[in-house]
Amino acid sequence: MDEKQIEKFRFGVLTSKGHAEVHEMRLPKLSEHQVLVKQLACNICTADYGQWLGLREHQGYPMAGGHEGAGIIIETGDKVVELLPGDFVAISNNYCGECEYCRRGEESQCVIRSSYDLHEGGYKGRMGFAEYQVRNATAVVKMNPKLSPSEAAFLEPLATVAKGIGKLNVRPQDTVAVIGAGTMGLLNAQAARACGARVIVTEMMEKKITTARDMGFEVVDVRKNDPVKIAKQFTDGRGVDAVIVAAGATKANEQAAAMLKHFDGRILMFAAAYPPPKLGITSNDIHYRRMEILGTYLGDTKDFLEAARMLNQAVVDVKPLIEKSHPLDEIQKAFEEAAKPGNYRVSVLLHDQGGGEGTCSE
Numbered sequence: 001m002d003e004k005q006i007e008k009f010r011f012g013v014l015t016s017k018g019h020a021e022v023h024e025m026r027l028p029k030l031s032e033h034q035v036l037v038k039q040l041a042c043n044i045c046t047a048d049y050g051q052w053l054g055l056r057e058h059q060g061y062p063m064a065g066g067h068e069g070a071g072i073i074i075e076t077g078d079k080v081v082e083l084l085p086g087d088f089v090a091i092s093n094n095y096c097g098e099c100e101y102c103r104r105g106e107e108s109q110c111v112i113r114s115s116y117d118l119h120e121g122g123y124k125g126r127m128g129f130a131e132y133q134v135r136n137a138t139a140v141v142k143m144n145p146k147l148s149p150s151e152a153a154f155l156e157p158l159a160t161v162a163k164g165i166g167k168l169n170v171r172p173q174d175t176v177a178v179i180g181a182g183t184m185g186l187l188n189a190q191a192a193r194a195c196g197a198r199v200i201v202t203e204m205m206e207k208k209i210t211t212a213r214d215m216g217f218e219v220v221d222v223r224k225n226d227p228v229k230i231a232k233q234f235t236d237g238r239g240v241d242a243v244i245v246a247a248g249a250t251k252a253n254e255q256a257a258a259m260l261k262h263f264d265g266r267i268l269m270f271a272a273a274y275p276p277p278k279l280g281i282t283s284n285d286i287h288y289r290r291m292e293i294l295g296t297y298l299g300d301t302k303d304f305l306e307a308a309r310m311l312n313q314a315v316v317d318v319k320p321l322i323e324k325s326h327p328l329d330e331i332q333k334a335f336e337e338a339a340k341p342g343n344y345r346v347s348v349l350l351h352d353q354g355g356g357e358g359t360c361s362e
């Protein structure tokens with residue numbers, strides 16, 4: 001089949017709470033600054049399965065979501081200069097490049113960003129779970145072909161980590177505690193370690209404890225040990241320099257403040273949860289202890305480029321964070337698996353990948 005002649009494509013869509021279906025749509029026309037991507041894999045993010053669970057329904061239906069994807073370029077528009085058919089790419093963010101935010105390098109605040117997520121037929125979302133997609137040339141990043149599509153698809157979540165780690169200003173002499181060894185916790189932990197910091201991970205689930213230990217981290221099993229006590233022991237009683245909260249819970253927020261050194265500690269709030277957790281400390285605590293409480297969300301273009309380097313140069317290893325994969329036809333099953341507590345990323349494979357990755361990897 002000549003792939004340039006594709007007229008329609010199939011894609012995964014959430015139609016209501018608990019319902020993921022495969023729909024079909026006409027392929028939009030390629031404009032001069034766009035590329036046609038044969039999408040190979042898209043991982044199911046918390047934002048995706050959260051909506052499937054009914055926790056993030058404010059995102060709206062029909063939701064053709066999926067923003068953690070990778071694939072191969074099969075056609076380029078006339079004015080695309082840097083990308084060629086055959087290039088292996090991962091999805092980054094859409095932005096206009098013209099508004100003041102974009103010009104400042106703050107593309108995640110682009111004023112027309114959300115308009116890119118509306119499609120023919122009223123579908124919303126980034127259309128990651130789609131066989132093909134026309135994308136702006138500026139909204140993909142070239143990836144190392146040695147990575148599997150499911151690995152390259154970690155570009156977006158890792159870009160959000162790159163942004164957070166940059167804000168937290170992690171230094172080699174720091175001891176950093178990461179609360180939660182889920183996908184985002186272990187991406188943060190690897191990125192902090194890559195900055196030279198000593199990293200402690202706290203977790204309560206056996207499986208995640210094992211994954212974190214296998215990655216070489218010092219792990220506190222919070223079922224057996226008080227993480228605050230251990231954090232102090234690790235630092236000769238001082239407390240850690242920074243905490244990354246990668247578990248959305250009031251208790252985690254309280255623990256973060258307690259693990260931190262008395263003065264000038266930094267806390268990065270990485271996780272969201274519904275209903276929203278409480279901060280767990282008072283403004284007096286922040287004042288007297290000169291604490292820095294930082295928030296992070298999304299990534300800008302420079303964060304995507306940093307994340308691409310981390311993946312392409314194998315600074316982070318995301319293989320252990322791919323739980324399993326399902327073909328597009330099993331999209332409902334894929335969401336069921338993604339939503340199971342303790343599971344790492346579930347990858348939706350959009351085309352037959354010719355062995356290697358086609359079945360459950362673990």
Ligand SMILES: [Zn+2]
Pocket residue numbers: 045046047067068156157
């Ligand atoms: Zn995501």
Ligand SMILES: [Zn+2]
Pocket residue numbers: 095096097098099100101102109110111112113
């Ligand atoms: Zn803009």
